[in-house]
């Protein structure tokens with residue numbers, strides 16, 4: 001499968017790591033939309049939110065457990081936003097499930 005985020009998870013494509021464990025990998029977005037902008041992805045290939053099922057949702061729950069740990073470790077104290085674009089019309093460009101975490105400024109809605 002030709003998936004850029006699977007290649008980032010495996011280390012085939014270099015990235016700036018923010019966090020990693022057995023189930024997920026977090027790295028800074030190459031084109032940041034805020035002063036702090038990283039992505040958290042499951043190591044397992046899941047195409048998008050739309051492909052989350054009872055069989056793979058533990059990886060998603062785990063990501064939501066580690067996001068607060070990562071933001072605390074980075075030193076974010078004044079809020080952050082978690083976004084997942086699901087599908088082309090919603091702006092998804094990489095079809096490996098990922099959660100954007102944005103912080104470090106006032107974020108307009």
Ligand code: 5GP
Pocket residue numbers: 004013015016027028029030031032039084085091092093094095
């Ligand atoms: P999406 O548009 O699918 O919601 O988000 C994909 C994100 O991945 C974009 O914000 C884009 O900047 C980021 N991205 C795409 N390719 C790479 C890459 O090779 N390295 C990193 N660090 N980020 C990437």
Ligand code: ZN
Pocket residue numbers: 003004005006007044045046095096
């Ligand atoms: Zn993938």
